[in-house]
Amino acid sequence: MEKIPVYFMPGLAASPAIFERINLPEESFSIFFLEWLLPLEKETLSDYAFRMTKHIHHENPVLIGVSFGGVLVQEMAKLISVQKIIIISSVKTNSEFPKRMKFAKTTKAYKLLPTGLVHNIENLSKFAYGEKIIQRLKLYEKYLSVRDKSYLDWSLETIILWDRTLADDKVIHIHGDADEVFPYKNITKCITIKGGTHIMILNKYKWFNENLPKIILNE
Secondary structure: OOOEEEEEEOOOOEOHHHHOOOOOOOOOEEEEEOOOOOOOOOOOHHHHHHHHHOOOOOOOOEEEEEOHHHHHHHHHOOOOOOOEEEEEOOOOOHHHOOHHHHHHHHHOHHHHOOHHHHHHHHHHHHHOOOHHHHHHHHHHHHHEOOOOHHHHHHHHHHHHOOOOOOOOOOEEEEEEOOOOOOOHHHOOOOEEEOOOOOOHHHHOHHHHHHHHHHHHHOO
16 A cells, blocks of 8 residues: 655744654655745745645645644645645634734734744743743743744734635644634634643644544545
């Protein structure tokens, strides 16, 4: 049996290390990891998605995207033939955005975010207090690999201005009911993971290892 090519796209600014605990049976699947490219000046999401498709080297792959990566794989699927699109902790249309993102679009508040701070996560961690904050900064330090300010500015503006209003019926959406970035109450037609947060690809990996193969193979 020919192996199914599965391409994983991480979330905003994240590296493929977020998938380090994901294991799919080697006899059935070939796994490939996509990484964020630095955007060209004033590049549209569609043009960026086209550039990203150049890193797909198989026909009819499965695309799996987390968070903003889920938005990107949906745009890529408009440009190439895919076997399946699976999004995790993401959204299918801009109507699934939380109110704060809709507010940011109206007010352009996203332009005021201090994205340059991401350069200095190590410095921030020196001033952190409280176990929860320290742990979160450690996670950021480990998994956020793209700290270029132009990329971060572009990403925030691009996702907030995403104009998709009609969901693609072929998209398989996996979402946690405790997601704090894209609240579950706004999400429609998804596979629900109880207790899953926005980073459940890291801490609910056993569920994914057990269920992703079945979802891909329609079992």
